[in-house]
Amino acid sequence: MGRVDKGLQPFRGATMAAHVLRRLAPQVAGVTINANRNLEAYAALGVPVLPDELTGFEGPLAGLQTGLRHCPTELMVTAPCDSPFLPQDLVQRLREALLAQEADLALAVTMEADEGGTAHKQPHPVFCLVRRSALPHLEAYLAGGGRRMDGWHKAIKVAEVLFNDAAAFRNINTLAELQQEEVGRGEPTLQDVVGCLSGYDPHAVPVSQAQHIIREFIQPVRAVEKLALRAALGRVLAADIVSPISVPAHDNSAMDGFAFAGDGLDGDHPTTLAVIGTVYAGRPSTIVPGPGQCVRIMTGGVMPPGCDTVLPQELAAGITEDSVTVSPRTVRTGDNRRFKGEDLLEGSPALQAGKIVRPADLGLLASLGIAEVPVRRRLRVAFFSTGDELRSIGEPLDQGCVYDSNRYTLHGMLTRLGVDIVDMGIVKDDPAALEAALRDACESADAIITSGGVSVGAADYTKEIMATLGDVTFWTIGMRPGRPMAFGKIRSNGHSAFLFGLPGNPVAVMVTFYFFARHALLRMMGARQVDDLLVQARSFAPIRKKPGRTEYQRGILTVAADGTREVRITGAQGSGILRSMAEANCMVVLPDHQGNVAAGDLVDVLLFEGLV
Ligand code: AMP
Ligand code: MG
Numbered sequence: 001m002g003r004v005d006k007g008l009q010p011f012r013g014a015t016m017a018a019h020v021l022r023r024l025a026p027q028v029a030g031v032t033i034n035a036n037r038n039l040e041a042y043a044a045l046g047v048p049v050l051p052d053e054l055t056g057f058e059g060p061l062a063g064l065q066t067g068l069r070h071c072p073t074e075l076m077v078t079a080p081c082d083s084p085f086l087p088q089d090l091v092q093r094l095r096e097a098l099l100a101q102e103a104d105l106a107l108a109v110t111m112e113a114d115e116g117g118t119a120h121k122q123p124h125p126v127f128c129l130v131r132r133s134a135l136p137h138l139e140a141y142l143a144g145g146g147r148r149m150d151g152w153h154k155a156i157k158v159a160e161v162l163f164n165d166a167a168a169f170r171n172i173n174t175l176a177e178l179q180q181e182e183v184g185r186g187e188p189t190l191q192d193v194v195g196c197l198s199g200y201d202p203h204a205v206p207v208s209q210a211q212h213i214i215r216e217f218i219q220p221v222r223a224v225e226k227l228a229l230r231a232a233l234g235r236v237l238a239a240d241i242v243s244p245i246s247v248p249a250h251d252n253s254a255m256d257g258f259a260f261a262g263d264g265l266d267g268d269h270p271t272t273l274a275v276i277g278t279v280y281a282g283r284p285s286t287i288v289p290g291p292g293q294c295v296r297i298m299t300g301g302v303m304p305p306g307c308d309t310v311l312p313q314e315l316a317a318g319i320t321e322d323s324v325t326v327s328p329r330t331v332r333t334g335d336n337r338r339f340k341g342e343d344l345l346e347g348s349p350a351l352q353a354g355k356i357v358r359p360a361d362l363g364l365l366a367s368l369g370i371a372e373v374p375v376r377r378r379l380r381v382a383f384f385s386t387g388d389e390l391r392s393i394g395e396p397l398d399q400g401c402v403y404d405s406n407r408y409t410l411h412g413m414l415t416r417l418g419v420d421i422v423d424m425g426i427v428k429d430d431p432a433a434l435e436a437a438l439r440d441a442c443e444s445a446d447a448i449i450t451s452g453g454v455s456v457g458a459a460d461y462t463k464e465i466m467a468t469l470g471d472v473t474f475w476t477i478g479m480r481p482g483r484p485m486a487f488g489k490i491r492s493n494g495h496s497a498f499l500f501g502l503p504g505n506p507v508a509v510m511v512t513f514y515f516f517a518r519h520a521l522l523r524m525m526g527a528r529q530v531d532d533l534l535v536q537a538r539s540f541a542p543i544r545k546k547p548g549r550t551e552y553q554r555g556i557l558t559v560a561a562d563g564t565r566e567v568r569i570t571g572a573q574g575s576g577i578l579r580s581m582a583e584a585n586c587m588v589v590l591p592d593h594q595g596n597v598a599a600g601d602l603v604d605v606l607l608f609e610g611l612v
Contacts, residue, residue, distance in 0.1 A: 005035075005037055005038050005041075006081055006082040007020070007033075007035065007042065007081030007082065008038055008041050008042070011084060015045075016081060016082050016084055017033065017042065017045060017081045018045055019084035020079055020080075020081055020082075020083060020084060020086065021033075021045055021047065023084070023085075023086050023088060024077075024079055024086065024090075024091075026088075027077075027088070027089075027090060027091035027092065028077060028091055029073055030047075030072075030073075031047045032047060032048045032049070032050055032067065032070070032071075033045065033047055033048070033049045033050070033081070034049075034050050034051070034052065034063035034066055034067055035049055035050075035051065035081075036051050036052055036058055039051060050066050050067070050070060051066070052065075052066050053065065053066045053069065054066070054142060057147060059147055059149070060078075060080070060126050060149050061138075061142065061146075061147055061148070061149055061151075061152075062142075063078070064078060064130070064138065064149075065135075065138055065139070065142060068130065068132055068134070068135040068138065069135065071132050073132070074131060074132055074133075075095065075098070075129055075130070075131060075132070076129070076130055076132060077090070077091050077094065077128070077129045077130075078126060078127070078128055078130075079126070079127055080126050080127075080171055082171040083127070083169060083170065083171045085167060085168045085169075085170055086127065086168055086169070087108075087163055087165060087168040087169075090108065090127060090163075091129065093161050093163070094106040094107070094108065094127075094128070094129035094159075094161055095129055096161075097159040097160075097161045098129055098131070098159055100159075101157070101159040102157070103156075103157040103158055103159035104130065104131050104133070104134040104137075104156035104157045104158070105128055105129065105130040105131070105134060105153065105156055105157070105158050105159070106128065106129045106130075106158070106159040106160070106161055107123055107124060107125050107127060107128040107129075107150075107158060107159075107160060107161070108123075108124040108127040108128070108160075108161055108163050108169060109121050109122060109123045109124065109160045109161065109162055109163070110122050110124065110162070110163050110164070110165070110166040110169060111162065111166075112166060112378070121160075122166070123150065123160065124169045125149040125150040125153075126149060127169060134156050137152055137155040137156050138152050140152075140155070141155065165444060166378075166380075166420070167377070167380060167446075170223050170377065188216070188217065189471055190213070190217060190471050190472075190473050190487075190488055190489075191471075193213050193216045193217050194213060194473075197209060197212075197213075202473055202474060202475050202476070203475075203476045204476060204478060205475045205476065205477050205478065206477075206478045206550075206592060207477060207478060207479050207515065207550040207592070208592075210475060210477050210485070210487070210516060211515070211516065211519065213487070214487060214516055214519070214520045215519070215520070215523065217487075217488075217489070217498075218498060218520045218523050218524055219524070220376070220523055220524050220525065220526045221376055221377055221379060221446055221524055221525070221526065222376075223376070223377040224238040224239075224374050224375065224376060224377065225374070225375060225376075225377055226372045226373065226374050226375075227372065227373055227375055228371065228372060229362060229365055229366060229370065229371055229372065229373055230362065232357045232362070232365075232373040232375050233357055233358075233359070233362060234356065234357060234418040235356070235357055235373075235375035235376065235378070235418065236354060236355070236356055236357075236375055236376045236525045236526040236527050237351055237352070237353050237354065237355045237356075237357060237373065237374065237375060237376075238353060238374040238375050238376050238526065239353050239374045240349050240351070240352050240353050241349070241350045241351040241352075241365065241368075241370065241373070242347060242348070242349055242350065243344040243345065243346055243347065243348050243349075243350045243368050244346065244368060244369065244370070245344075245346050245368060245369065246340055246341035246344065246345050246346045247341065247342075247343040247344045247367050247368065248338055248339075248340060248341070248342065248343065249340060250302045250303070250340050251302070251303040251308075251337055251338065251339055251340050252281075252300055252301060252302050252303055252337075252338050253279075253297045253298065253299055253300065253301050253303060253310045253336060253337065253338070254299065254310065254336045254337065254338050255299055255310050255312040255313075255336045256297070256298050256299050256312065256313050257296075257297060257310045257311045257312040257313045257315070257316070257336065258273065258275065258294045258295065258296055258297065258310065258311045258313065258316065258324045258326075259279070259289075259294060259295050259297040259301075259303055259304060259307040259309065259310050259337075260273055260289060260293070260294035260295075260307055260309060260311075261289075261291075261306050261307060261308060261309065262308050262309035262331070262332065262333025262334060262335075263333060264291055264292065265309075265326055265328070265331075266328065267328055267329075268328055269328060270317055270325050270326065270327050270328065271325070271326045271328075272318075272323050272324070272325045272326075273289075273292060273293055273294040273323065273324055273325075273326065274292060274293045274294070274322060274323055275293075275294055275295065275296055275321075275322050275323055275324055276289055276293050276294070276295060277295050277296070278295065278296040278297070278298075279295050279296070279297045279298065279301040279302065279304060280298050280301055281298050281299060281300030281301050282300065283301075284302075285301075285302070285304065287304050288304055288305050288306060289304060289306060289307060290306075294307075294311075294324060295307070297310060303337060307337075308333060308334055308337055309331055309332075309333050309334060309335055309336070309337060310331070310335065310336035310337055311324070311326050311330065311331050311335075311336075312331075312336060315330045315331070317330070343367070344364075344367075344368065350364060350365070350368060351364065351365070352528070353526075353528075354526055354527055354528030354529070355527075355528065355529075356522075356527055357373070357375070376525055376526035378418070378419060378420050379419040379420065379446050379447065379521060379524050379525050380419065380420045380421075380422065380444070380445040380446050380447075381414055381419045381420070381421055381422070381445055381446065381447045381448070381449060381521065382421075382422035382424055382440075382441035382444060382445035382447075382448050382449075382497075383407065383410050383411075383414070383421065383422070383423060383424065383441075383448065383449040383450065383451075384407070384423075384424035384425055384426065384427050384437055384441070384450055384451075385404045385406050385407050385425075385426045385427070385450070385451050385452060385504075386426070386427050386428075386429060386434065386450055386451065386452040386453040386462050386504070387404075387426070387428075387429060387452045387453065387504060388428050388429045389401045389402055390402060390403070390404040390426045390452075391403055391404065391426075392404055392425070392426060404426050405506050405578060406451040406452070406502075406504070406506055406509045407423060407425070407426075407451075409506065409509060409510055409513075409578075410449060410451070410509065410513065411423060413510070413513050413514070413518070414449075414521075417518065417521055417522070417525075418525075419521060419525070422441070422444055422445055424437055424440065424441060427450075429453065429461060429462075430461070431461045431464070431465055434453075434461055434462055434465045435465045435468075435469070438450075438465060438466065438469055438490060438492070438499075439469070439492040439493070441497065442469070442490050442491065442492040442495050442496065442497040443492050443493055443495045445497050446497055446498065446524060447497055447498045447499070447500065447517075447520075447521060447524060448490070448497050448498070448499045448500070449500045449502060449513070449517060450462065450486075450499070450500070450501050450502065451502045451503065451504055451509045452503070452504030453501070453504065454474060454484045454485060454486045454501040454502070454503060454504075455483075455484040455503060455504070456484075462486075462501060463486060463501070466486055466488070466490065466499060466501060469490035469491065469492065470488055470489050470490030470491050470496070470499070471488045471489050471490075472486055472487070472488030472489070472490065472499060472501070473486070473487055473488055474486050474501075475487065478548065478549040478550065478592065479511075479515075479549055479550045479551070479552065480549055480550075480551045480552070480575075481503075481505060481507050481508040481511055481552065481573075481574075481575030482502075482503050482505075482507075482508035482509075482511045482512040482552075482575065483503070483508075484503050485500070485501060485502060485503060485512055485516065486499065486500070486501025487499065487500060487501070487516075498520065498524065500512075500513075500516065500517045500520070502517065503575075505575040505576045506575075506576055506578040506581075507554075507574075507575045507576065507577060507578060507580070507581050508575045510581055511552045511587070514587070514606075515532075515552070532606050533606070533607075533610075534589060534604040534605060534606055535565065535604075535605050535606075535607065536565070536602045536603065536604060536605070537557055537564075537565035537566055537567040537602065537603060537605045538560070538564055538565065538566045538567070538600055538601070538602060538603075539566075539567060539588075539597050539598075539599060539600065539601050539602075539603050540566050540567065540568040540599065541568065541569070541599050542596065542597060542598055542599050543569060543588070543590070543596065543597040543603070544596055545590045545594055545595060545596055545597055546595075547592065547593055547594060547595045548592060549592060550589065550590065550591055550592055551589075551590040551594075552587045552588070552589060552590075553569050553573055553587065553588040553590065554569065554570045554573065554580045554581050554583070554584035554586075554587060554588075555567040555568060555569055555570060555584055555585075555586045555587065555588040555605060556568050556570055556583065556584055556585055556586070557585055557586045557605055557607065565605075567586065567588055567603060567605050569588065570583045570584045571583075584608070585607065585608055585609065586605045586606060586607045586608055587605070587606045587608075588603050588604070588605055589603075589604045589605070589606055590603065590604075591604070
């Protein structure tokens, strides 16, 4: 954080260091702070403070050395002063592994998914438990000039301990992030948001109003991490990327052919030019053609000084070993030349913060030589199904029961969105179980998605419990399917999470996810452009539609024989009929004002798939 002392920054009513202390102290016999500045301020926290003993280096390894030299116990654990969320079982779990594996040091690792969903291990060497007896190895490593936190691990036995909650190892890196975390405390209530709306009635909320309230209430996650280029696929850029170079770096040829000065051509008669050499792509050349001369040039070859035009070789009127003949009007001056910086000019913005990184962006960043990309941290979304009638796959289907399908559609939709998911299973219609599940979800995720229990059923305690845990509103939305929905933010033990209580019917779950939760989650991920791209298509048949509500019908979009887009509805549209969703490749969106649709009328369609 530049010259700012992170540990002393105010955070949620105390300093960051105080938060770390509060979380760490119950896990250990005693805490000592290692700091090189503001020692008195740290001492005010009531624990001993030790400055580094290694001079000329302020990295974490110097602190580790100082700590081990003074540690009165056999074991010492370290945690950075900017990690206010460190796990409450950190020490216990590290210790168990250290002892079981007879290791010298145990460190925390988390699994992080990279592109394609493959998980890789992320070690957190600053969260480690180490034996005092390992000190000589550390001293030797430092004496040899080593400074990397894990550089000395080769000389000792290391145990890795997998923690599930990557967010617990989050540190707050910039003042801006910290301020955002702080601002988060003063965030609006739902009442603040709906107070600005005229004619708001939770029992009759138009789709656009519900979307507006969600958009206003949602807060993006702030934490940023740097990822290797490939791993950034699907993630959201946390900063603008400014091009460090021009692409291409030189004027170059777009074709295999002959390069020359265009004004040397005769406008009415063939011109024969002497070929004085060949320019290959990527090979420097010093050839400078004069009047009446040209060079043979390959695609990507740097244009020699004075040359501004390329004649593609297939357009040459005649080619000999050392000359080429150009017919009049086959090329104009400037043809087939790519300009320096035509793709991107040095210093110009290449990509904007808030952009979801797509394959073309990876290529673009690679073309700029950028190896690491700042992205927002991955969002964590917990979800569960509610209902006594639900059974999991593998269980017998008792009388009157149904298999839980919502968790599977949610799994699919969330995975495609690129968030970390926490599948919490089925929760019975039981107040205590619902409260425990909601609290658990709240403490481990940024957002919670539930299905079922938000309509008016007698055994639906979900609403009641949600309301007691935070700022939650219950809507009847002017839409079909998916009228009931809960939205808000709940809190538990100092954590908070946005809550989307989706209806229980399988199609309603998908529709409310796609048209409400998805946008909100994208915004939480830091994405800027989250609008749906609707296209228009001709309706194959009439569609009955009542004005005054938005209807989402499942459709199959095809290209008709005359080349126009045509959409058909996939049979019965009941909100429990998932088959019609599976058959569909799009949703037909019929807005509030729309009445009956006649065959041949244009309707709005949202495609399920697209090139991404
Ligand atoms: P509810 O909103 O809880 O009254 O549920 C509405 C309907 O959706 C009921 O018929 C439920 O059985 C059904 N339902 C609720 N949750 C699920 C689920 N996870 N999978 C399949 N059907 C469900
Ligand atoms: Mg239910």
